[in-house]
Amino acid sequence: MTQAHALMVQGTTSDAGKSTLVAGLARALVRRGLRVAPFKPQNMALNSAVTTDGGEIGRAQALQAVAARVAPVTDFNPVLLKPSSDIGAQVIIHGRAVANLSARDYHQYKPTAMAAVMASWGRLTQAYDWVLVEGAGSPAEINLRDRDIANMGFAEAADVPVILVADIDRGGVFAHLVGTLELLSPSEQARVKGFVINRFRGDISLLQSGLDWLEARTGRPVFGVLPYLKGMFLDAEDALADGAADVTADAPVLRVVAPVYPRVSNHTDLDALRLHPQVDFRWVGPGEVPPPADLIVLPGSKSVQADLVWLREQGWEAAILRHLRYGGKVIGICGGFQMLGRTLGDPHGIEGRAQTMAGLGVLDMDTVLEREKQLVNVCGHLCLEGAPTVRGYEIHMGVSSGPALATPAARLEGGRSDGARSADGQVLGTYLHGLFDDPAALAALLRWAGAAGELQHVDLAARREADLDRLADAVESAIDLDRLMAAAGDD
Template identity: 65%
Template sequence: MVQGTTSDAGKSTLVAGLCRVLARQGVKVAPFKPQNMALNSAVTADGGEIGRAQALQALAARVAPTVDMNPVLLKPSSDTGAQVILHGRARHDMDARAYHAYKPLAFEAVRESWQRLRARYDVVLVEGAGSPAEVNLRDRDIANMGFALPHQVPVLLVADIDRGGVFAHLTGTLDCIAPEEQALVRGFVINRFRGDVGLLMPGVDWLTARTGKPTWGVLPYLHGLHLDAEDAVVAEQAAAGSGPRLKVVVPVLPRISNHTDFDALRAHPQVDLQFIGPGQPKPAAADLVILPGSKSVQADLRWLREQGWELWLQRHLRYGGKLLGICGGLQMLGRSLHDPLGREGGGSSAGLGWLDLYTTLAADKQLRRVHGRLDLGWRGAGTGGADGARPPTAAAPTVTGYEIHLGHSQGPDCARPALWLQDEDGADGAAASAPLRPDGAVSADGQVMGTYVHGLFDHPQAQAALLAWAGLADAQRHAVDLAALREASLDRLADTLQAHLDLPGLWRSVLG
């Protein structure tokens, strides 16, 4: 089990790298995170929902992601409440105190998944959550030592030296846990080091002398990895290429979800991607604005208005800019939103009104992995037809992605679908040979578009077509293959672990 001294110490990345190291050696390995809290999620091969990091780790392990790899997922809906997802399905909406009382039941789901993974795989690499030093959460903990201790799982403790105070983080964490938990810790990894490692070694020697535990390696700071973030919005971009750049703006909503939708744009040398958070100045102009997914659509729409985005977007459209909404962003673009069952707080509100449709939240969440075609018929470049009566031909740009949403949208603009989709095999039991179905909507003037599909820019064909729609010249020549970048990053990460960690010694220690 990999635990961290802090959040974002590198647990997810280290587990992903170790999964790829073992997979390359022919070991049947799977990732496992008992409890995750994140708004970045993924749809599994068995039609459930798990944390995005575990889907990446499954890719690193070269196995299909399943709900057992993250049996408990918490998706925050407010500062004190979250949706509780067990074995891939939304079960409850709870505040923090109610969930704390519920943890023993959640732990049963964790145990079931752990047993199934242990039966199917040679190695299961477990990822902790936050830090085991959070003593206020130790009672009924199911994410860190509360899982490791009853199952006697050896623990590797990772710390981020880029934050500073790495030796205090490591020794302080040990001091905060019980002696029987300290005994499970087989050593340390120091992550994100920059500079001459020789200057660090006196500290490493001191750490070993003080704790009696080895440091299995010091990992360098790796720039330019294209790996899915678990939760935090990543603003790092690829180096700018020569020639014109397309300015893309994304408002960072309070409950923004699945912002990995923009990873391909961050990697694109001809895209200037700007995330604009609360209180930050808006740019004078942009070519494309994307309203992202949201866990609390009506609340985030109110926030947009309070931050002055509605007036800014009116000006953006008046001057010819393009506007795209993804999932919750699509719902915001319609005329109205309705939540009769109180799934996200209840009530109704007026939307932005730039798409002639309305959205109603339903009882059950739609979870699908999909592929299909981008419909360009509405702009005269395809064969779909402006009325959306039939899908485009196989020559239309390919789209791949997934859907995670409660809402159902309908209205006149849905007659001009943005995409035509098929559910992949294994997602809700639908066969890939099923007829294409329409998704999303496009405004009559072709300036505003919305879709429920996450990962819209991941496939190079759809990416190039959408960026060309937004105004990027020669978009096809610069298209980014995100899947290839992700694979190359996982191999680079695995190479780094093999070069900088004493893996043989670590495996011997773990195996006792």
């Protein structure tokens, strides 16, 4: 088998559109009958997914796998960093956690990480027609150039052509592109084949003089200008997307709030709630008073004890207990589930200082963080009216036990139970990420939380597919794919 063609998408800034462009290109190339794999050498994100080979990768690469219509595997993201503090992260290699390292220690570890990256690269380039590579942040971060494995360091090692993408909606797009190019070494500059401009609004004829200047100034083509696609709803790579704080329904049947604690993880679990036209959903950030609601959802956390301390400091413990006294409902997912118990122990110091602290005490259970992370895709039925099917995945290091688990939230295939429900029926906790994704499970949970009347059908997977096709349509319309593929070496 001949080696795959490859193209690397690097951005002038974080959130320039790298993940989105790779997803759109993947779907567009798949439409041409090509076998496509996404690849991100190193990702730093708290949103992750479980792969078919039993590992963990960044959520963006799982989305790109959906775009490419292939099953997600750990080779798509061989190095994943999950920040546990401002200066340290859990290091995941080929889907498995191997260490918790400070930024300085990880810098020394990078040659080992690079070996894992190149091993995955070798396997993918032998198995696919095209490998679309996503960079991380910007290649022009001077302080990160040494031992770089995420951007030009990888591109040089693997001999991959590069295109630069910039977000015009932020302003300064020409400065971003030219400045980034100028800060690269001569060999890296030679690797850049051209540009894509992202999120353009308005009359493109008014941009043409700038595009002509850019091409004359750099000697490189602009392969296309992607329009600003309003209403796109694709899985976020990490941080909450701009404008994601509030989604107000026109005629809400349920008010839902969730705290944005410092190490919130897999917040995409709540995307189906945000999408639902009858749910008035709100993320509540630091310094904000928790507003009245029918349902409070505690999402996952990478540092459960630290985020529990934050919850208390922000007044959430009192707000949750008051909410329950007045008949409200609470759902905890993964780390949020662990917070709901009597105690949360970390005897091995996995998340910081070895200690045990009191939980919120609304579920009769205790949780201990263990060294081995649980990674599994699951399917089963919710223990609610109608026993709707629920599908999801588990990513957690905590093991929970106690009387509350005798009344589970779900029965899983293989005879295993998951989660817990309180005796008064007001609290539900689960380890299942993706809890709300199945339309029947979403409807059942909304009804459990108090929604009355007829509920509209919301299918997150169908919406994701529709938006990926819409993105691919935009890529095919706005980008000269033949010219781009030729620049990447497809003669």
